[in-house]
Amino acid sequence: MKITFAKHALPPKGILVVFAGPGPKLLSSAETLDEKTDGALSRAMKVGKFKGKYGQMVSLYAPQGSGLDRIFIVGTGKAEDLTDLKIEDLGGKIYGSAMKAGTSVSILHDHIVDGPLSDDACGAHMAFGLKLRSYRFDKYRTKEKAEAKPSLKNVRILCQGYTAARKQFETLDKVAEGVFLTRNLVSEPANVIYPKTLAKQAKELEALGLKVSILGEKQMKKLGMGALLGVGQGSSRDSQMVIMEWNGLPKGTKETKGPIAFVGKGVTFDSGGISIKPAGGMEDMKWDMGGSGVVIGLMKALAGRKAKTHAVGVVGLVENMPSGNAQRPGDVVTSMSGQTIEVINTDAEGRLVLADALWYTQETYKPQFMVDLATLTGAIMVALGQEMAGLFSNNDQLSKRLTDAGKAVGEEVWRLPMGDNYDALIKSQIADMKNVGGRFGGSITAAQFLERFVNKTPWAHLDIAGVTWSSKVKPTVPRGGTGYGVRLLDRLVADHYEV
Numbered sequence: 001m002k003i004t005f006a007k008h009a010l011p012p013k014g015i016l017v018v019f020a021g022p023g024p025k026l027l028s029s030a031e032t033l034d035e036k037t038d039g040a041l042s043r044a045m046k047v048g049k050f051k052g053k054y055g056q057m058v059s060l061y062a063p064q065g066s067g068l069d070r071i072f073i074v075g076t077g078k079a080e081d082l083t084d085l086k087i088e089d090l091g092g093k094i095y096g097s098a099m100k101a102g103t104s105v106s107i108l109h110d111h112i113v114d115g116p117l118s119d120d121a122c123g124a125h126m127a128f129g130l131k132l133r134s135y136r137f138d139k140y141r142t143k144e145k146a147e148a149k150p151s152l153k154n155v156r157i158l159c160q161g162y163t164a165a166r167k168q169f170e171t172l173d174k175v176a177e178g179v180f181l182t183r184n185l186v187s188e189p190a191n192v193i194y195p196k197t198l199a200k201q202a203k204e205l206e207a208l209g210l211k212v213s214i215l216g217e218k219q220m221k222k223l224g225m226g227a228l229l230g231v232g233q234g235s236s237r238d239s240q241m242v243i244m245e246w247n248g249l250p251k252g253t254k255e256t257k258g259p260i261a262f263v264g265k266g267v268t269f270d271s272g273g274i275s276i277k278p279a280g281g282m283e284d285m286k287w288d289m290g291g292s293g294v295v296i297g298l299m300k301a302l303a304g305r306k307a308k309t310h311a312v313g314v315v316g317l318v319e320n321m322p323s324g325n326a327q328r329p330g331d332v333v334t335s336m337s338g339q340t341i342e343v344i345n346t347d348a349e350g351r352l353v354l355a356d357a358l359w360y361t362q363e364t365y366k367p368q369f370m371v372d373l374a375t376l377t378g379a380i381m382v383a384l385g386q387e388m389a390g391l392f393s394n395n396d397q398l399s400k401r402l403t404d405a406g407k408a409v410g411e412e413v414w415r416l417p418m419g420d421n422y423d424a425l426i427k428s429q430i431a432d433m434k435n436v437g438g439r440f441g442g443s444i445t446a447a448q449f450l451e452r453f454v455n456k457t458p459w460a461h462l463d464i465a466g467v468t469w470s471s472k473v474k475p476t477v478p479r480g481g482t483g484y485g486v487r488l489l490d491r492l493v494a495d496h497y498e499v
Helices: 027-034 040-047 084-098 119-133 161-187 194-208 217-223 224-231 283-305 350-365 379-384 397-408 418-426 442-451 484-496
Strands: 002-006 014-021 059-061 067-073 106-107 153-160 211-215 242-245 260-270 308-319 332-334 341-342 367-372 389-393 413-415 461-462
Touching: 002 059, 002 119, 014 027, 014 059, 014 084, 027 040, 027 161, 040 059, 040 067, 059 084, 059 418, 067 084, 084 106, 119 153, 119 161, 153 161, 153 283, 161 283, 161 484, 194 211, 194 242, 194 260, 194 283, 194 308, 194 484, 217 224, 224 308, 224 332, 224 341, 224 350, 242 283, 242 350, 242 397, 260 283, 260 350, 283 308, 283 367, 283 484, 308 350, 350 367, 367 397, 389 397, 389 442, 397 413, 397 461, 397 484, 418 442
Parallel strands: 002 153, 014 067, 014 106, 106 153, 260 308, 260 367, 367 461, 389 413
Antiparallel strands: 059 067, 211 242, 242 308, 332 341, 389 461
């Protein structure tokens, strides 16, 4: 879908979107159009019981002689409540209603008096919402009928500050591209995306100016990554670790605190290993690489918008399969840190992957902070459903910044407790630790496990098991892979870690 920006004026033809506030009160351009059509908009609002509430919508076929085909009237709600996030959601709602109405739509955006955003910011964020909602993963659908597909190909945002809006959208569009990459990677089946092919996808980001290096099994073995390699030893596909580095600091900038770092779990398919999962729903385990997908998408977004920061993304990529060579319950592995781990459950594998990835990152780069993302536990969905990610951290400032960034972009997190009593639950009788605790507090004991591999580095763990995939449509998120985390972390960087 192509999005363009143009001068604020009533278009002579096509499908038009206009706005109305509470009352309902048509905004100025819509009011002018209502007069030109002898009150057609007012009549449609009355018949449709339209009150101008936020997100409310009514449509009508345009009166003969207007030149237009169809008109959508969209409610803005109270102007003072219109944040950039709400404007984005309006854009997504408009796409959802208009995606099969025709090939082209014009959105006539008046300046909203008393609203907190400028006219150009409103236009840019509305376009961002439209773009995010337009995503589809349909590359394997060969017989889908044309009428089942969206017909909308072109959207024009008509606003006073259209030049400034276009410039703002250029940055937001790069973030959307990062989100789309993450959605694509998560949506691909496991016979297409596995460690080597996912590493190849990350390697392609070098075209944007990232430095990308890939460690194979021999290199990881030399480094002592027994925790990560143990997970992948049952698969015929070699494990990989990918390191992506973006240095967008202006020339001459002296770096005193080290880079910022993001670490992702990349289990490209999780059968559970010897502790095999039930067959029902196992097909969903293709998205157990969701954390790595977010890190790869984030690095694309940062490089695409040329973020003025130094960021490192590290992803551990494995396939967890049962075979004669697979890791067994009761095995003991030695991590890169030298700490030993008793593997009680081979389906608690993501933390083993992250253990070596986190240790490698903090030891190699001495970062300001590390944030890891993982579809780590089903327990987090029991606690938080599919509305928020679980946040665990050893640093209050980083936790607050993540929480604030999540609220700003609509990707919310909820901080859960950690402590010595929880840590004691992963004590092993024969090794330094075991990879699972008891029945209760599973997300917390998983986080306690990870904390043992970060030293004193400020660190946060995001358990995204409940938010990586969605079975329902949201304003800017279609069903399927959500890309959750890219916007959250991009906002974190933009608000606090750019020069």
